[in-house]
Amino acid sequence: MNWLEKFPTMERQELRDFKKYIDLSFKEFSRTYGDGIESFFDPLLYFLVWLEKLLVNTPWPLIIIVIAIMAWVGARSWYIVAGTICSFLVIGYFGMWVDTMSTLAIISVATLLCISVGIPLGILMSRSDRLQSIVTPVLDVMQTIPSFVYLIPVVMLLGIGKVPGLLAVCIYALPPIVRLTNLGIRLVDKEVLEAAESFGASYRQKLFGVQIPLALPNIFAGVNQTIMMALAMVVIASMIGVKGLGLPVLRAISNQYLALGMLNGLAIVALAIIFDRISQSFGKRLQRHRESAHGV
Template sequence: MSEQSWLSEIPQLDRHQLLEIRKTLDGAYRAFSREYGDAIEAVFDPLLSFLIWFEKLLLGTPWWLVIAVLAGLAYAASRSWKLTLGVVVAFFLIGFFGMWDNTMRTMSIILVSTFVAIGLGIPIGIAMARSNRVQSFVTPLLDIMQTMPAFVYLIPVVMLLGIGKIPGVIAVVIYAIPPVIRLTNLGIRLVDKEVLEAATAYGASPTQRLFGVQLPLAMPNIMAGINQTIMMALAMVVIASMIGVKGLGQPVLKSITNQYFTLGLLNGLAIVALAIIFDRVSQSYAKRTQQHLGGHDHG
């Protein structure tokens, strides 16, 4: 009873006031999306064109050629025959079980989203590492992006841009970009001050120090961030399918609503296979670059 009376003491907005505030905010956002929606969509047109072209390229290329290219890239990154063979077997099984087209669609959106996230994330991470003020501004935003349920930020994106590929890419990028920003910032900040002082003593400019010293030494951290970003982008595939992104997520969604256990399981396993392949390849590439740097330093 005492708790009840204590709660009743707190002044609360009545239901009518709350409704008015919500109506005002909703109305303002709708007006904004009507006014500027087309202009914002036009900004993303080049990205949409590229995404459609890339998807068509993956779907139109013969399966054996796609597998050969992926195996070649896996070997170039990892120098591991076992991993390369694993990539070939995994993609062959994906095709064998009839999930090839959906996997190619998923790969196109994941790769484009990851490149966008890296292209935006690394410069933001560098800016954070160079300025404490930028860091104190960006860190709370990253906290919000990482803790906000994905469904919540799908709402404004869909209201503004409708349903389709671009809202999907934006949702995936928002969800997946924090690790690459955080780990780029961390990696650069962890670079030994004495190394930087030595570079300055040799007459290196701030830009030369960044590209010649800080980024190469921060590369293991940056690669770990990129790896996490790819994993989070893949985790977002099923949620992105809810706003019309075609790929492996849609059969999983269909299997939830219609209780098709095998369909969901197979497509889920295909997403897992993609995740493992991307994870292993990017990790072994990171290890190789680290060894190369280590060897370079000793040399």
Template sequence: MEWLSTFPHLDDASLTALKKSIDEGFRTFTRTYGGGIETFFQPLQFFLIQCERIMTRTPWPIVILVIAGLAWLASRSVKLALGCVVMLLLIGFFDMWDDTMKTISMIFVCTVLAIAVGLPLGIAMSRSDRLQNTVNPILDVMQTMPSFVYLIPVVMLLGIGRVPGLIAVVIYAVPPMIRLTNLGIRLVDKDVLEAADAYGSSGWQRLFKVQLPLALPTIMAGINQTIMMALAMVVIAAMIGVQGLGQPVLKAISNQYFTLGMFNGLAIVGIAIIFDRVSQAYGRRLQRHMEVAHG
């Protein structure tokens, strides 16, 4: 290990000064622009609070019927719809209903935001190799960065609360949406695109009437992965004030409550299974529909 002594590196004083200057610069930025950034995200906070109120104040039989109905419409599977009903009844029986509804509302808002950000960016990447080569390394960093690291700049900018947690979850969960949107559009058969051009389609018509419909199964896979990553971030985001099933899990860790942590962890797993099975079933239905339409 003697070769390490010859390796060029900053001395401790210079490295400490560099870190301090970066930290101080970020603190100055936070003090100067933090209030404006917080105001910018107020509509997002309002949206999240309204979703939570709808989910927690709606009578539980209606919520269960709506979720089971959506599961059936997506999958056309009675077994999957009944599985959703049983899962939600168990969650309610073990007194985790309110926390589960808050978690579902958080995942819903995160997924909507991830789609709103990831879909246009994925489309833009599919139309530009230069943009793809620029964004892909950023996505690589985002997907390999430890999830706790996302909390640091968000908390420094916005403090503790729902919105900082929501933003951290979206940043963590959006890369699959971007990647699979780009991939799905790029995998559209070139013969189909040539046929669309032959019929005189404009660029927008080709995108919205040919590429996006054919890429929809792959895009649904991206939405599925985004939901799974958002659920994985729920417990970590609870550290900065995100309400839901993550907070009882953190309480169980700090107080060594085995059953509390186990039951809430299983509730998160149950929600993940529901979202995963429903979105995958809908993606398979879309795939079969596309194959029949173009078979």
């Protein structure tokens, strides 16, 4: 009864060969296609570098004004605008301006990338139960697999730098927008959709005139979640060469610099809160038509 006490395992030699086989074949794959894949992402890299340079080189008062205007357009609340300006002033005063701009650049690009991939994917998913049953487990894996695990193949394939960092952020931040777009479109009132159909609306007219507008609050919740999760990945992304607020945090961990870690960490929190408030109140404003005349 030996197999009851000790779990029957694969032969050690076999296991080693198995792992070696996977490692070698992936290495082979990355040697053959790595350059091609890297150049595929070049436009993304140029855009990211361009945006980062733009943010860093623009005089800081101008950036603050632009961000304040965006906060106003998004949230229509002086409270949020004032909070935003103060946060950026404090961040700048503590010498974290350049890092914050780098982080802002990568978060913006990651969010844009997630939106442009996630929303169409979510729409496709809402159209087909089959696709939904395929994509959902993939999203589950993307969200739960420890980030370090997928950093390994990404770094093997693309080396260390901005693009692999961006991909790592996107892998983690993509699921919510896909999920919530899919959910939002599926939750659109069936009778309203029937009404559109009964008046002879085409597929495009239904999608852009009814489904997406009515799913917008949910889609927006997805965008909000995506931004939050992208910010959460900043520190991990800095491990593979992304500049920004994550790097000082990483340095603080290895050298036990409490203050440095705290300050940069709080700057990330401030960014998160600002983005969250702006995008949430924007999402709420999209639902104004739901308010009734009776002040409910």
